[in-house]
Structure formats: C-alpha cells, structure tokens
Amino acid sequence: MSLQPVPPLKADQAGANSLIKPLFFTGLREQVAGQRRRVPWRRLVSAPVLASAFVCLAAVYCFGIGRDRYRAVAEFVIRQPLPPSTMGSSLLSPTLGSPTVLGSLEDGRYLQVFLGSPEVMQRLYPNPSRFQQLYAPSWPDRWTGLQPGTKRDGQLVFFQRQQSVTPQELSGSVILKTNGFDPQQALQLNRALVAQAQRFVNEVNQGISADQRNFAEQEVVMARVRLNSANNKLNAFQDLHGQLNPVVEKDATTSYLAALESRLVDLKVQEASLRRQFRDSQAPEVSYVADQVQELKREIGAERSKVVSPQGRNLNRLSIQAQNLQNEVAFATEALKAAMLAADNSRLESQRQLKFLVMLREPQLPAEPEPNWRWKAFLASLGGLLVVWGVGGFLVGVVKRT
Amino acid sequence: MGIEARLGKVAANLLLQLRVVLALQERELLVRTEKGLLGAVGVLIEPLFFVLTLLALRILIRLKTNDLINPIIWLVVGVCLFFMFSEVGLKSLSGVKKSQDIFFYRRIRPLDTLLASALLESRIYASTITLVMLGVWCWTWNPRFDSPGEAALIFVLLLLLALGVGVSALVIGHRIPLVKLAVRFFIRKLLLWTSGVFYALYTLPGSVRPFLTWNPVLHAVELFRHAINEAYPIPDISMAYLVSCALLSCGFGLLIYTSNEALLLAED
DSSP: OOOOOOOOOHHHHHHHHTTHHHHHHHHHHHHHHHHHHHHHHHTTSHHHHHHHHHHHHHHHHHIIOOOOOEEEOOOOOOOESSSSOOOOOTHHHHOOHHHHHHHEEEHHHHHHHHHTHHHHHHOEEEHHHHHHTTTTBBBBBBBSSOTTTOOOOHHHHHHHHEEEEEEEETTTEEEEEEESSSHHHHHHHHHHHHHHHHHHHHHHHHHHHHHHHHHHHHHHHHHHHHHHHHHHHHHHHHHTTTTHHHHHHHHHHHHHHHHHHHHHHHHHHHHHHHHHHHHTTTHHHHHHHHHHHHHHHHHHHHHHHHHHHHTTHHHHHHHHHHHHHHHHHHHHHHHHHHHHHHHHHHHHHSSSSSOOOEEEEEOOOOOSSSHHHHHHHHHHHHHHHHIIIIIIIIHHHHHHHH | OOOHHHHHHHHHHHHHHHHHHHHHHHHHHHHHHSSSHHHHHHHHHHHHHHHHHHHHHHHHHHOOOOOOOOOOHHHHHHHHHHHHHHHHHHHHHHHHHTHHHHHHHHTTOOHHHHHHHHHHHHHHHHHHHHHHHHHHEEEHHOOOOHHHHHHHHHHHHHHHHHHHHHHHHHEEEEEHHHHHHHHHIIIIIIIITHHHHHHHHGSOOTTTGGTTTTOOHHHHHHHHHHHHHHTTTTOOOOOOHHHHHHHHHHHHHHHHHHHHHHHHHHOO
C-alpha cells in the first residue's frame, strides 16, 4: 500500500481534526492513569458505569426478579345471519372490507371501550378488596400487581391493562388477550370477558328492538284512536243528512237527469217530424208533443236546480264532504294495519337474536409463562438507553454548538 | 497471555474503536454545522422541513388515513426511516473520497468514516422521530407506543442494512463506476415509491403486495408502525426477512470491504 502525500488541511477542518489528535497522542494507559488520579467515587457516576448499571439492573429484573405472566387468547367475530346488502364494488373493495367485516370491526371497536368500562369491572369484581387480593404483589417482585390501598380509579386502570381487545382490520375478527399472574387467573378473566362481550352484543340489539317495539305499540294505539274518530265523524254526517251515501245518490240523480234529457231529445225529434208532416203548426198532434217538450224542459231545469242549489239537496257539496270523510276512514284503516304489522315485527325482533358472537378460537389454559414480556421489557430498556445516548447526547451537542 | 488479559485487550480495542467513530462523528457534525445555513440547529431542522412539506402535501390531497396511528407520526416514521437509509447508503458512496485527508492517521480506516457518517445520520433521524412523537403526544395527550424496544431494534437493523448496502456499493462501485450510478438511481427513484412512505401496505390489494414486499425497507417501515400500535395490520411483513437482509447485507459489505480496503485508500 502506498500512501499519497496528504494535502494541507482546510481552515474549517483544522478545528475538527484537532479532535482526532488527542485520541492518538493520549494513549489508553495515560487516560486510565488520568482517571485513577481523580477522586475514586466520581468514577461511579460516570456515564459508562451508570449505563452498565442500568443494563444490569434491567437484565436482573426482566430475567430474574420479574413475576411470571400468563396470557390467554381468544378470537371471535360478530356476524349477522343475513349480511347487509353489498355496496358498489371498486378496485380496492376487497381490501377495504366487505360490509360484514366492517360491521364486525365496528362492534369490535365498541367492545374495546365496553370491556374496559367500570361497569364490566364492577360485574366481574364487585368486591374491590377481593380484586386487590387477587392481583396483589408477591415476593420477590414487589412492583408488579395491584398495590395495596389503590383507589377504584387506579384499579380500573390496572384492570384495563390486564386485557387487550384488538379488532383486526383485514378479517374483522376481534382478538381478546388477557393477562394474569397464574394460568387460571388469565383463563377465567378471558372467559368472563367473552361472556360480557356476548351479553353486550345481545343486549344492545335486543334493547334497540325493545325500544322500537314500544314505539310501534304506541303507534297502534294512536292509529286506533284516529280510526274511531274518523268513523264517528262519518256516522254523524250520515245521521245529519239522512242519507246513507250522498255520492251514490248523486250518481243516481245524474243518471235520472241523463234519462230525462234523452227523452227530451226524442220528443224534440218527434215534434220536428210532426211539424213537417202537418201544415198547421197548431194541430193537436203537434201541440201535444210540443207541450210534452216544454213540460220536460221545465222539469229537467227544476230537478237540476234542486240537486245543486244550496236551498235544495246540494248534492255536490254533500258528496265532496262524504268523499273526504270516507277517505279519512280508509286512510286511518290502512294506518292501523301498518302499525299493527310493525308492532308485531318489533315483538319478534326483540325476542330474536340479531347478531351472533362466533368463537374462532376458544381461550385455553396457558401451559407456560409468557416469555415475550421479558425480552420486550429488556429491549425497551436498551432502546431507552440508546435513545437517551443517541438522541439526548446529540441534542445536547447541537445546543452546545448553537 | 491469559484469558483475562486477552479479554481486556479486546475490550480496550473495542473502546478505542468506539472513541474513533465518535470523534469522527463529532468532526462531521462540526463540518456540517459550519457549512449549513442554520448552523447546528439546521442539521436537525432540514429533515423536519422536508417532513412538513410532505405533510402539507398529504393534507392538500387528503390521503386516506386510519385511526390506528396518528397521521403525523405515521408519515414521519416512513419519511425518516427511508431517508435515513437513503442518506447512509448514498453518503457511503462518496464519503471515503471526502475524507481522504484524515487517512493520514494510520489508525483511521475508511470504514471508520462510514460508521461515523452512519451514526450521525441515525442520530439526526432518531432525534427527528423522537421530537415529532413527543410533540404529537403533548398535543393530543394520548401517548401510545406498544413496543419501544422492538422499534429501537428495527431502527438499528435498518441502519445495518443501509451500511451494508452503502459499503457494498462503494467497494463494487470503485471497480465498476456504473454500479454507483445505478445504486443512486435505485435508491432515489425506485425505493422511495416501494418503501411504504406514503401508503400502508394493508390498504393495497393482495395481488400487488408481492411486487413490493421484496423491499426490506418496506418491512422496516411497517414493522416500526406496528411497534407503535399492535393493531396496525402488517400482512406479508416479516421481522425475520428484515433481520436476514440486514445481517446478510452487513456481512457481505464487511467481507468485500476487508478484501478491498487498500483499493479505497488509494487515491482515484
């Protein structure tokens, strides 16, 4: 290897390269000797010593002292017997999820909140002191568990940390993980939460259906009242005007008048024919028919005015009124039928189960402690140290240079 | 020589190596500080500006987001991890030539300058991610980081991968200059769009995923996001693949570097 002549250092690099020199002209032995001349106890608070101590402590806790944790896992999906109608398909619709998947995801998100709620904790652990006793810390790990004297809020936070409800975006299933300090504890908590989830799914649906049923029954009562009122009005109208059906009577009168007018036309034709036959327009045959025509005209006019005159029978107005009342009765009848049908359907829905919690994976009794938490915690400690050194040291350096 | 003495010697050499790399990193930071417009703070702010630009672009075109991870954190993770990989890889291609003057010191090798440059880039981008996450958590008051240790491990693996790719490209590119151009183009143009910076893999159809999952940077980005929230789906993503790629890349890079170190020390 042949080394080329080194070019002269630039001004801005001279300061930087001065950092390199002490590294090589002060050897390791000199540095160690220099450190020995310092006060001995100050060596203990140096960064490498503190970092090493931290790593050792983390390792001792994570792999030695740390209490065993057991985990039970269950997986389920919330399905409807009749899936909702699909939306229009698109290029990305398989990845965005079918309506069934989206529905299960939605229920899963509700369960995330519900299973960590104070109500569920109260149902599972009605006695706070018993809950405290079950999860109390034990030797040698005095930091893990529910500390004595924890208030209800703190117990709720601890309870929420013991469970993990994770809806899966792609499949719509929900993974429920529960932790415990012994296998039975983890399994019992998992089964209890699954039962609560089942209860939630049923209660919500049946509660909604019960509300709808109550509403439908109220609508039936109102429809019945309305129908009775319409019937009463129609009967009163008919009693007042002494007619069973003004519409039918109007039609009959119209037919009668049409017949009279038809007879009038025949008589007029006959009169015209007789006038052509007889030279004398005052002949008895002609006068007879002419008199009939005049009489019929007078009669038709009188009948017509009697029908429509307000002082007469006024059949037009009466028939409109009767039609309106009959329409009201018909509408009230239809409304009552619809309300009764809806009420019956709501009754059936409230008793039927709309959604099902289908177990994909039943929780099993953990056979051995969960090993992942130890490595995760240890790696998190190392990661924290790395971040403090890497990020913190860098930021401090930047601030110093600024 | 007894075992204790040998171990002591090894430990001393390792510590010396660490101090060399740290000193070179300080030197590079100083050079950048003096060259940059905003000084020392500019070293940190430059990646933040780029992230803010992309965030504004994302807001303007209203990219679909999910409620699993805060969208700012989601974007920053993708951008910072990719650009850390890109900067470490690309700076490795030209870092040796720029540091020729300090090879006068026999103790300093080209690999030391590459390690120092990689360390500086990783600290810059780790600081950016950390500051943005802390800022978002303070704003939303809803911190969530399910597996910080795993995230740190993924970050280190990506750094190793970048280093391996950079060193390999540097050594091979010294003999075949076209390789350097190809690597530059590949990293800047192709990898940017296949690394999951602007999209989440699970939102893509299943038939498209095999065309992207060959990219280990995508695995790193998605695994990091999964470490923030375990509910974040990562179909076809594997930690084993990332570990394998990182170790193979780093191992191959160091292997060919060892046999070609003299070539790098010789001036072009």
